[in-house]
Amino acid sequence: MDAEFSSVQRRARIHAALGDPARLAIVDTLTLGDASPGEIARALQLPTNLVAHHVNVLDDAGLLERGRSEGDRRRTYLRLRPDVLASLVPPPLRDVSRVVFVCTHNSARSQLAAALWSHRAAGIPAASAGTHPAARVNPRAVAVARRHGLVINATGTAHVADVVTEADLVVAVCDNAHEDLTDGVRPRLHWSVPAPEDTDAAFEAIFADLAARIDRLAPALHPAAAQRAGADHD
Structure with a gap:
């Protein structure tokens, strides 16, 4: 029962992170490919500081992974974790x-x-x-x-x-x-x-x-x- 409740809590945290339209738009942007925060800001026409906030929320919920560019180590690319999205489905x-x-x-x-x-x-x-x-x-x-x-x-x-x-x-x-x-x-x-x-x-x-x-x-x-x-x- 404790494990089931923990699973529900985790799913609720993910749902809460997705409950903002901008954050859901970021997830949509990352569904088919990776992107840097700057690229996301330009694609969604959002201020970079607001994108940074939303990315941190999604990261805290476990929805994203960050990786350094092989070409420019100063650049970070964001990758969606499909397994976390899949966990939103109720347990079998x-x-x-x-x-x-x-x-x-x-x-x-x-x-x-x-x-x-x-x-x-x-x-x-x-x-x-x-x-x-x-x-x-x-x-x-x-x-x-x-x-x-x-x-x-x-x-x-x-x-x-x-x-x-x-x-x-x-x-x-x-x-x-x-x-x-x-x-x-x-x-x-x-x-x-x-x-x-x-x-x-x-x-x-x-x-x-x-x-x-x-x-x-x-x-x-x-x-x-x-x-x-x-x-x-x-």
């Missing part, structure tokens, strides 16, 4: 063996999320379930999946009690499921994806919403050690 969730998407009826949102995950996120399997599962998957969910090259079993609904284990990362993809899962199973993540209206356009919209969320989540998950070992032997 480790040892995830499976992701289970849950909604109320397991007939649309959770089914689409599991199909999308299986298609886009290699290395960690996915499943879906419902708190009050319907007998069949919504035909519009099957259709929108098919339009995007995915396959959903129209009769493959299930109850959370028959699917979820303690080792799963549970993602509630609707508010009702999130609020229902208070006993035994508690979702570690909640996506407030609204129930779609009964139109193709509405189902396309939730498909796009779920796809964008999955693309953000997948890089933040690290598979369990056994899965990593299995992948190494493939």
Whole structure:
């Protein structure tokens, strides 16, 4: 917990350093190449003393490195540290063996999320379930999946009690499921994806919403050690 809090404090310090428009402009200037403080001052049309102040703030936050010119040792060049910017991303969730998407009826949102995950996120399997599962998957969910090259079993609904284990990362993809899962199973993540209206356009919209969320989540998950070992032997 102390390590996590220390990481949050460090990220907060970096965010604070980036919270000034001039400092953010300096970081943008250094994203693709190095520059001297004088060059930055000219590029951004800022006084050199103000650039020096902002550079010191960015340096104190660990965002920059300074190096002497090989041609003129009096000149200093600034280099951005991409690894520090990368540290602004929240820490990954480790040892995830499976992701289970849950909604109320397991007939649309959770089914689409599991199909999308299986298609886009290699290395960690996915499943879906419902708190009050319907007998069949919504035909519009099957259709929108098919339009995007995915396959959903129209009769493959299930109850959370028959699917979820303690080792799963549970993602509630609707508010009702999130609020229902208070006993035994508690979702570690909640996506407030609204129930779609009964139109193709509405189902396309939730498909796009779920796809964008999955693309953000997948890089933040690290598979369990056994899965990593299995992948190494493939």
